[in-house]
Amino acid sequence: MTVGGRRALVFGGSGQVGAAVLERLLQAGWTVDATSREVRPERPGIRWLRGGFEAMPALAGGYDAILSCGPLDHYARWQSTAGVAAPRMVAFGSTSLAVKRDSAEAAERELAERLATAEAALFAAARARGGEAIVLRPTLVYGAGRDQSLSRIAAMARRWRVFPLPRGAVGLRQPVHVDDLADTAMAALAARDAGGRGYDLPGGETLAYREMVARVLAALDPPARLLELPAPLFSALAAALRAGGRLQGFGAGAQARLRQDLVFDIAPAAAALGYAPRPFRPDAAMFGPR
Ligand SMILES: NC(=O)c1ccc[n+]([C@@H]2O[C@H](COP(=O)([O-])OP(=O)(O)OC[C@H]3O[C@@H](n4cnc5c(N)ncnc54)[C@H](OP(=O)(O)O)[C@@H]3O)[C@@H](O)[C@H]2O)c1
Structure with a gap:
């Protein structure tokens, strides 16, 4: 170079x-x-x-x-x-x-x-x-207020003051901050003997989906409430909201995944790229304008 x-x-x-x-x-x-x-x-x-x-x-x-x-x-x-x-x-x-x-x-x-x-x-x-x-x-990107997952949940929760989830949304997640990804791209430019392969970049904390959403809701000003519904009721509500154009996503595949652990190993990226992502400590500014 x-x-x-x-x-x-x-x-x-x-x-x-x-x-x-x-x-x-x-x-x-x-x-x-x-x-x-x-x-x-x-x-x-x-x-x-x-x-x-x-x-x-x-x-x-x-x-x-x-x-x-x-x-x-x-x-x-x-x-x-x-x-x-x-x-x-x-x-x-x-x-x-x-x-x-x-x-x-x-x-x-x-x-x-x-x-x-x-x-x-x-x-x-x-x-x-x-x-x-x-x-x-x-994995699941957040931090710049421009993502289509947690920022979208925060936007709906700000409107409704409450966000519904089906009971049992305990699948594990590892949300990753956008700045940790950008730092790692820079590290990848300089890394030796790291090429020719892919690296999973999970966030620095593994937590249940419901806990991840609860932290987002608690970080809002004013905070919003998590409303846990029986799964069939949530499913019907999501379908109705989608039909009315008030909700995107949360289809059958996404709902099934709420109970699944989506966990990735940090070790290969840590060893090759010095990857050390932050734990999930959300604040309201990470989820876009009010
Ligand atoms: N967001 C997540 O949760 C997430 C999770 C896992 C992986 N990723 C991956 O991480 C990367 C960055 O994601 P992001 O969330 O930052 O994406 P983003 O905010 O949606 O930005 C996508 C960018 O791609 C460009 N782009 C889209 N279609 C294009 C096309 N046909 N030709 C040229 N440029 C095109 C857009 O540029 P212009 O509009 O300016 O042309 C835009 O700058 C992507 O590879 C994404 O798949 C994201």
Whole structure:
């Protein structure tokens, strides 16, 4: 790598994880070409290129690293076909690869399959170009108020002052803060002998789903109440709210998972990337504007 004048190409830099990665690259003195399908405001150190994987803008090449913080399957397909070379590629994937492999819902099984195929394609594409790829697989992301899980729950709870869950939502979770992910992407850029594989990135605390939601509700100002309902009643309520356009998600697959432990081993990422995520200590600011 060119010390002092390192250049990165970043996909997904406008997203919740990507924005945190961009800040760290700039702080570390990198010069960044970042793509977006929208027009983005110029900033010193970042050149925004308008486009995406379907319509790639002209790229300068000669990058020291490529970081993908957008959809892994799109990035892997582009990297395998048209992609540019770089000695290090760091791409975010998802633990959905393992979690949804045996889901009851076909769309979820297809997502898991797409992620697995994409990882294999990316490792092969990197090798073919003499580079190394690392895939980082977060669990449930929170912290920037832009996620579609806990921030969405917080938004509904702020409106309703209460949030319903079915009884028995005791499956274990490991929510991971967006800043821990961005720090790890930076560590992955510099890591030695860590390439050619994926790393699960769980959060630093393992807790039951109901406890995770209870902490979010308690952090709100004013706090909201957790309302635990018999599972069939919750199921009927969720279906009614979805039909009325007042709830997204919480389909059959997601409801079944509330009782399942989704637990990942921190050790490989800790050993290879120095990964040491924070425990889950939410505050209201982590869940977006009121
Ligand atoms: N959120 C989670 O809980 C979670 C959990 C596990 C894994 N992950 C993974 O972590 C990574 C970052 O997630 P995130 O939550 O930060 O994502 P996000 O906020 O939804 O941002 C997605 C980014 O991807 C870009 N993008 C989307 N479609 C694109 C396309 N067709 N071509 C080019 N760019 C495209 C968007 O850029 P523009 O709109 O500017 O073009 C946006 O910046 C993703 O790989 C995601 O799968 C997220």
